[in-house]
Amino acid sequence: MSIDEIATQLEISRNAVKQHLVVLEKDQLVKKDALNSTGGRPSQNYVLTETGINHFPKQYSWFCNLMLAEIKENMEEEAFKQFMWRLGVKLAKSLLPQFKDKPDDEKLRLLVATMQQLGYRSQQEQTGSCHQIKASNCVYHDLAQQYPELCEFDRALISTLLDKPVEQTECMAQKGYACRFILKQQ
Secondary structure (H helix, E strand, O other), X not given: OEHHHHHHHHOOOHHHHHHHHHHHHHOOOEEEEEEEOXXXXXXXXXXXXXXXXXXXXXXXHHHHHHHHHHHHHOOOHHHHHHHHHHHHHHHHHHHHHHHOOOOHHHHHHHHXXXXXXOOOOEEEEEEOOEEEEXXXXXXXXXXXXXXXXXXXXXXXXXXXXXOOOEEEEEOHHHXXXXXXXXXXXO
């Protein structure tokens, strides 16, 4: 839309629109688009950026819940757990090149950093010779309360990237204070 179109739509002055656009551009929520030839002075159009589009509310949880309900309805419980495991392995395989030929302690550090980037608020803990990963945010908490099989995704991701068995000892979706994963010695 042009400044004039925005001003008309919002019922505010052109100057007010210009001031708002300066801030929105600075925050990278909108950007200048094509100039329109109007027969008089050219008119600058503005469009939303990807950041601007993603600033609006989304319904991912609702949609995921709908999909998971349909998938689970058509699968036995064990098949649904295996499906979640396969998804975790699939993500892990896409990340494996970063982990290749790294020592175990470096793999663990990389995994914790990867989980941080995914939003888990994860950290490494050690009790004696036992290594653990603590995640203080469940990235799909509401869904995992309805579909505890989702935790298979996390276990598969961790186990595949570290090439070690993992045991989940605490789960936020099951009223735990964090999600804790103990790395088993092989």
